[in-house]
Amino acid sequence: MNEINETLASHYLAKHYGEIREQIDTLSSRRNFAGIFQAIVNHFNLLVSEGQLEKIGVRLKYMSWLYKRGNEHVRDIIENLFVRSFRGMRRRCTTEQWIYMYQHIPQNLKQIYLLQNSNSYITQKSFI
Structure with a gap:
């Protein structure tokens, strides 16, 4: 099975994050893949502030699917x-x-979140 690259991932994200599709398309045309994810993070923060957690739950599943199928850069x-x-x-x-x-x-x-936070805790403790 072929892994999803940045271009295919950008199209997938634009399709599933309709509210910010135009922004994703613009960033994709500039090959700003990290910018697309920053736009998604900003969108999630807006959804949190508006109390639209159900939408976040659905979109987390999209991101999980993409993580499983993405190439190394997409996963990073x-x-x-x-x-x-x-x-x-x-x-x-x-x-x-x-x-x-x-x-x-x-x-x-x-699992990634827990690993990042446990490593963060270990790193912080080593500097104290």
């Missing part, structure tokens, strides 16, 4: 830009919102 961007943004989203959520959202994070993304 998802890990280092998208999943890392969960810490900031957690700060913006109420406790109830975070519990709901955390329950809807697909297992593959949740």
